[in-house]
Amino acid sequence: MAIRQGKILIVDDNEDILFTLKMLLRPRVESITTCSDPKEINRLVSRNQYDVILLDMNFTADAVSGKEGFYWLERILEISPETVVILITAYSDTEKAVRAIKAGATDFIPKPWQNEKMLATVLSALELSFSRSEVRTLKAQKSALTTATEPETEVIGESVAMQNVFRTLEKLKDTDANILLQGENGTGKDLIAYTLHKQSGRGKEPFIPIDLGSIPHELFESELFGHEKGAFTDADKSKSGRIEIASGGTLFLNEIGNLPLMAQSKLLTVIEQRKINRIGSTQEIPIDIRLISATNTDLHAAVQEGYFRQDLLYRINTIEITIPPLRERGNDVTLLARHFLQRYCQKYKKEIDGFSDEADQLLKQYNWPGNVRELQHVIERAVILSETRQLQYDDFMLRLPVSNSQDKEGKFNLEELEKNTIQEVLRHCSGNMTQAAGLLGITRTSLYRRLEKYGL
Numbered sequence: 001m002a003i004r005q006g007k008i009l010i011v012d013d014n015e016d017i018l019f020t021l022k023m024l025l026r027p028r029v030e031s032i033t034t035c036s037d038p039k040e041i042n043r044l045v046s047r048n049q050y051d052v053i054l055l056d057m058n059f060t061a062d063a064v065s066g067k068e069g070f071y072w073l074e075r076i077l078e079i080s081p082e083t084v085v086i087l088i089t090a091y092s093d094t095e096k097a098v099r100a101i102k103a104g105a106t107d108f109i110p111k112p113w114q115n116e117k118m119l120a121t122v123l124s125a126l127e128l129s130f131s132r133s134e135v136r137t138l139k140a141q142k143s144a145l146t147t148a149t150e151p152e153t154e155v156i157g158e159s160v161a162m163q164n165v166f167r168t169l170e171k172l173k174d175t176d177a178n179i180l181l182q183g184e185n186g187t188g189k190d191l192i193a194y195t196l197h198k199q200s201g202r203g204k205e206p207f208i209p210i211d212l213g214s215i216p217h218e219l220f221e222s223e224l225f226g227h228e229k230g231a232f233t234d235a236d237k238s239k240s241g242r243i244e245i246a247s248g249g250t251l252f253l254n255e256i257g258n259l260p261l262m263a264q265s266k267l268l269t270v271i272e273q274r275k276i277n278r279i280g281s282t283q284e285i286p287i288d289i290r291l292i293s294a295t296n297t298d299l300h301a302a303v304q305e306g307y308f309r310q311d312l313l314y315r316i317n318t319i320e321i322t323i324p325p326l327r328e329r330g331n332d333v334t335l336l337a338r339h340f341l342q343r344y345c346q347k348y349k350k351e352i353d354g355f356s357d358e359a360d361q362l363l364k365q366y367n368w369p370g371n372v373r374e375l376q377h378v379i380e381r382a383v384i385l386s387e388t389r390q391l392q393y394d395d396f397m398l399r400l401p402v403s404n405s406q407d408k409e410g411k412f413n414l415e416e417l418e419k420n421t422i423q424e425v426l427r428h429c430s431g432n433m434t435q436a437a438g439l440l441g442i443t444r445t446s447l448y449r450r451l452e453k454y455g456l
């Protein structure tokens with residue numbers, strides 16, 4: 001007969017009973033812990049996530065009333081409200097049984113028990129514990145779904161570069177292939193990932209994003225894989241990870257290049273075996289996810305440099321899509337600028353018809369190191385500050401030494417422009433990194449990366 005997954009704790013001060021129960025349950029249940037001293041309950045339950053606890057009602061201090069059993073039942077449910085507790089007693093009566101159930105026990109077994117009945121009760125208690133855990137996962141999914149904001153727009157673009165992207169997206173409509181989106185910050189990778197999800201057969205299932213660029217390294221694994229109570233110092237509750245929550249739908253791993261090597265190998269195992277173990281648990285949870293990843297770094301170079309696992313890259317990049325930077329999208333800048341102008345005029349109840357010629361020229365000539373996100377911020381800020389019916393050059397606060405940045409052949413030197421922009425913005429923000437990153441429309445991490453690159 002199959003062994004049932006799950007962790008059981010048996011608490012009874014009679015060693016013979018502990019031994020007999022262990023022998024009875026061992027062939028059918030994966031993990032059994034016994035304990036003869038109820039004072040150990042606090043420690044054990046705080047550090048482990050038991051699915052079911054079999055608890056004696058009468059210990060040596062008071063052999064008959066069951067008071068101790070009720071006391072320990074309360075303690076257990078205080079520490080771990082999700083645990084299924086079954087009470088066992090030699091002095092059973094209906095009144096005690098009713099009290100036990102009211103106090104939160106799931107079942108009540110009189111001593112001496114019949115083996116078959118005991119086994120059936122324990123197995124259905126395990127079943128109940130797993131259903132409860134499924135309900136918790138569904139609740140976590142629901143809250144992740146309600147907190148994940150839906151994009152306010154569809155992907156806008158008429159340039160050749162974007163039309164190529166749209167053609168690839170169209171081909172991927174009915175596939176479940178793992179996709180890697182590559183592109184600079186703010187180019188629209190999040191938005192495209194969401195669009196891919198919505199167009200797929202999983203469109204009605206959850207889309208669960210996780211931004212590996214913004215969560216602290218020490219939380220990566222617990223965010224991704226979840227954890228059991230007691231798995232580490234601060235783990236006072238069990239928690240489903242994002243992979244588990246995304247099951248049935250799409251998991252979007254943004255800034256996957258930030259994943260440390262240790263977590264990379266765990267992720268690889270998850271993708272290959274299609275199951276996960278929460279941290280601190282041996283229980284395997286089957287998962288069914290479509291994976292979309294995004295990065296602003298060159299993962300192939302990271303593989304060469306030893307920062308990224310090649311086998312993982314091959315798993316996540318069945319199809320690789322490069323999202324072009326805004327400066328390579330020609331007239332899309334104007335198209336997007338008009339789109340954002342309309343949106344923010346509505347939001348801030350302003351009446352602005354368009355851009356002055358000078359402002360229009362600036363939008364076209366500017367380098368947009370922070371891409372669409374930067375354009376969006378620039379327009380929003382300009383709409384808020386503008387006092388005229390047309391947005392003016394000065395409203396954008398983008399005075400760039402554009403003409404000085406032409407190289408000998410008369411072409412714009414993009415790196416030079418980016419460096420100048422960063423310097424200008426840093427001066428403008430008096431060196432405040434968070435503010436500067438916000439104005440540039442990039443994350444603080446990528447601002448630091450660029451400062452390092454340009455030796456600023």
Ligand SMILES: Nc1ncnc2c1ncn2[C@@H]1O[C@H](COP(=O)(O)OP(=O)(O)OP(=O)(O)O)[C@@H](O)[C@H]1O
Nearest residue numbers: 153154155156184185186187188189190191372373
């Ligand atoms: N083609 C587009 N049409 C309309 N809006 C866009 C487009 N591309 C990006 N945006 C908007 O620009 C903002 C930044 O886009 P998004 O967050 O998708 O970029 P990203 O590449 O994922 O950035 P990061 O690398 O920093 O995570 C969002 O508000 C998004 O809705």
